[in-house]
Amino acid sequence: MSATPIDEKHPLELDAARVSVKKPEVRFDVQGEMPDRERVQKAMQNFVKDFGRTAAIYMESCIHCGMCAEACHFYEVSHDPKHTPIWKLEPFKQAYKREYGPFAWIYRTLNLKHKVTVDELQQWQELLYDSCTVCGRCSLICPMGIDIASLVSQARHGMFQAGLVPHELWAVAERGAREGSPLGATPKVFKDRVEWLADDHEIDIPLDKPKADVVVTMSSIEIMKYPDSIVATAKIMNHLGVSWTFRSDGYEATNFGLLSGNAGWQKQMTMKIIDAAIAAGAKTVVLPECGHAYTALRWMGANMLGKPLPFEVQHIAEFLADNVQSGKLKLRKVGKSVTFHDPCQIVRRGGAIEAPRIVLEALGVDLREMEPGKGLNWCCGGGGGVVTIHRADPLRYKVYQLKMEQIEKTGAEVAVTTCANCRQTFDDGQAHFKSDREMGSLLELVAENLAE
Amino acid sequence: MDLLAFARGAAMQWATTIFVVGVLWRLVGILLLRTKPDLSKPRIAGKWKGLRLIALRSWPRKEFLGGAAFTEVMGYVFHIGFLVALFFYLPHILFFTDVFRGLFGVTFKGIFGFAWPTLPGGLIYFASAVSVAALIAVLIHRLVNPVKRLISNFDDYFSWFVTFAPIVTGMLAYSHIGAPYQTLLALHLLSVQLLMIWFPFGKLMHAFTIFAARGSTGMLFERKGATL
Numbered sequence A: 001m002s003a004t005p006i007d008e009k010h011p012l013e014l015d016a017a018r019v020s021v022k023k024p025e026v027r028f029d030v031q032g033e034m035p036d037r038e039r040v041q042k043a044m045q046n047f048v049k050d051f052g053r054t055a056a057i058y059m060e061s062c063i064h065c066g067m068c069a070e071a072c073h074f075y076e077v078s079h080d081p082k083h084t085p086i087w088k089l090e091p092f093k094q095a096y097k098r099e100y101g102p103f104a105w106i107y108r109t110l111n112l113k114h115k116v117t118v119d120e121l122q123q124w125q126e127l128l129y130d131s132c133t134v135c136g137r138c139s140l141i142c143p144m145g146i147d148i149a150s151l152v153s154q155a156r157h158g159m160f161q162a163g164l165v166p167h168e169l170w171a172v173a174e175r176g177a178r179e180g181s182p183l184g185a186t187p188k189v190f191k192d193r194v195e196w197l198a199d200d201h202e203i204d205i206p207l208d209k210p211k212a213d214v215v216v217t218m219s220s221i222e223i224m225k226y227p228d229s230i231v232a233t234a235k236i237m238n239h240l241g242v243s244w245t246f247r248s249d250g251y252e253a254t255n256f257g258l259l260s261g262n263a264g265w266q267k268q269m270t271m272k273i274i275d276a277a278i279a280a281g282a283k284t285v286v287l288p289e290c291g292h293a294y295t296a297l298r299w300m301g302a303n304m305l306g307k308p309l310p311f312e313v314q315h316i317a318e319f320l321a322d323n324v325q326s327g328k329l330k331l332r333k334v335g336k337s338v339t340f341h342d343p344c345q346i347v348r349r350g351g352a353i354e355a356p357r358i359v360l361e362a363l364g365v366d367l368r369e370m371e372p373g374k375g376l377n378w379c380c381g382g383g384g385g386v387v388t389i390h391r392a393d394p395l396r397y398k399v400y401q402l403k404m405e406q407i408e409k410t411g412a413e414v415a416v417t418t419c420a421n422c423r424q425t426f427d428d429g430q431a432h433f434k435s436d437r438e439m440g441s442l443l444e445l446v447a448e449n450l451a452e
Numbered sequence B: 001m002d003l004l005a006f007a008r009g010a011a012m013q014w015a016t017t018i019f020v021v022g023v024l025w026r027l028v029g030i031l032l033l034r035t036k037p038d039l040s041k042p043r044i045a046g047k048w049k050g051l052r053l054i055a056l057r058s059w060p061r062k063e064f065l066g067g068a069a070f071t072e073v074m075g076y077v078f079h080i081g082f083l084v085a086l087f088f089y090l091p092h093i094l095f096f097t098d099v100f101r102g103l104f105g106v107t108f109k110g111i112f113g114f115a116w117p118t119l120p121g122g123l124i125y126f127a128s129a130v131s132v133a134a135l136i137a138v139l140i141h142r143l144v145n146p147v148k149r150l151i152s153n154f155d156d157y158f159s160w161f162v163t164f165a166p167i168v169t170g171m172l173a174y175s176h177i178g179a180p181y182q183t184l185l186a187l188h189l190l191s192v193q194l195l196m197i198w199f200p201f202g203k204l205m206h207a208f209t210i211f212a213a214r215g216s217t218g219m220l221f222e223r224k225g226a227t228l
Helices: A005-009 A036-048 A053-061 A073-078 A085-099 A104-109 A118-130 A148-161 A167-179 A187-201 A220-224 A228-240 A256-260 A263-280 A291-299 A301-305 A316-325 A355-362 A390-410 A420-433 A442-448 B003-008 B010-031 B047-056 B062-088 B090-104 B108-112 B121-144 B146-151 B154-175 B181-198 B203-224
Strands: A214-216 A284-287 A312-315 A337-341 A414-417 A439-441
Touching (some): A036 A085, A036 A118, A036 A148, A053 A148, A053 B010, A073 A390, A085 A104, A085 A118, A085 B146, A118 A390, A167 A256, A167 A263, A187 A228, A220 A228, A228 A316, A228 A439, A228 A442, A256 A291, A263 A291, A284 A291, A284 A316, A291 A301, A312 A316, A390 A420, A420 A439, B010 B203, B062 B121, B062 B154, B090 B108, B121 B154, B154 B181
Parallel strands (some): A214 A284, A284 A312
């Protein structure tokens, strides 16, 4: 694969603890060459491209009460009004009123809303990417019921097409589209890893079986940083005796197309899994411990395909919970106090709230819920691609502290989650603050405690 | 033509026309937009249950109440005071009765068998005063709170003004303070008409869109089993 100009300008450090760009300076990132006017036009056109009734209702409903600030972890730690969630959409609100709303002709004729400039969009890059994890907590407080997080995602579509994305995020998304994995977990690398892990752990890890009931996917973070997750998955699947396989043509559930705002890349990444699952005749696709992978396939996959998916989609925690409840998966009691970090995209926005708790109950742990917990949890601060953006670190570490205080208050001996991106964020925070509190994987905890 | 006749006649007709056409234009402009069907398999069948968010979001969760209490409480105080004055003051009822008869050819009593209840003028005056106090409080909050100050624009302040003016002019007309009654009544009517004319263009439209926004989110989230 040849390197793109963006790779040469901002080489990725794939061996670092988290994917990063070498010595990123404080900046407003710009990709591609185009006149400012075209950049703004592209941003706005792509913002409203899929603008349906629901998004328009949201844009027409804000009463500027500012309550969304109270729910945002970035505002909670900064108390900077610019971190008010709805403010993060301000240029897009202006553009909507001027170009798209029912009274756009009045706004334009009388010039009541000014034309958004590329400078404004550049400044909003930090608000739309660095200080928003699209966690959707703000969507739960809005008295109008506006799903602000969905509007941020839509604004990211516009920003991407205008070439106004933080470089790290752009680079990993581009690499994901070009190589099949944002962190370099190409099909060859994945195959090598699977073979190595199978030998090392003396375990059968089926790869590219032509037919299987269950196609299992992984996230690139797991493949590259937490390969034990691959082993844990294989142990559990083999223990259950299901017909399963990894597919080298559709193993990568990470979808940086979604995170960065490139709908085309998002579809391309999603379709690989869908095509592989259809080719294998799969009844179920199991998604890995990855938050946005769940959103991308479970809730957006069918819309990418253009028809209902011919298979079930389950997060690994849901798959485990179903097998616990059917009595097929029996687990040893762990006998420790455990707290569970709810990944936003899986729990708050994804609805898989009880599945991890069913598994934890089967593990016999003393579950100590965080306050607030479940759908109201504080985000780890690294979701939505934020953990890849280095200039976002100072603020993100403050958010991390907020999360850690919540965890420490539970007094639990062990902390687990079901999202590798959250784990990566915790690992990074741990290294930054020189803390010894680890965030474990529920999947790995299950694999360690299979009852024979 | 004197001011009161103008307010009761041409001004009222124009304001009503702009109000009705403007509201319909904005609502139709939004509601007629296409929405792509969501093809994902729902976790929970019966997304209509999500409409309960319309009621649920009427009060914030306890986790959010700390920072949102002032805005919520003042919002309720204002709205309750305003609606009591609007719908339970005898002259307002007489006005609405006329409108109702003009539109449907019968009175409210003719349909439902009882007259719309009214409250004593003193109580209405008190409710109006409470509403005005809440409006002043939220304006001060908007000016001093860094978040609200940042996100506010012309719409916020003008909508505040066109809401404030009818209540104050109504109180002045009730108590005959500052000018002859007929002038005060004309000013009251004109201020109401200003509100009606502005209504479709600004954030006062939330009186309608609140149901659509909460309902849409409720249905979308419900089918996922997401937190409402």
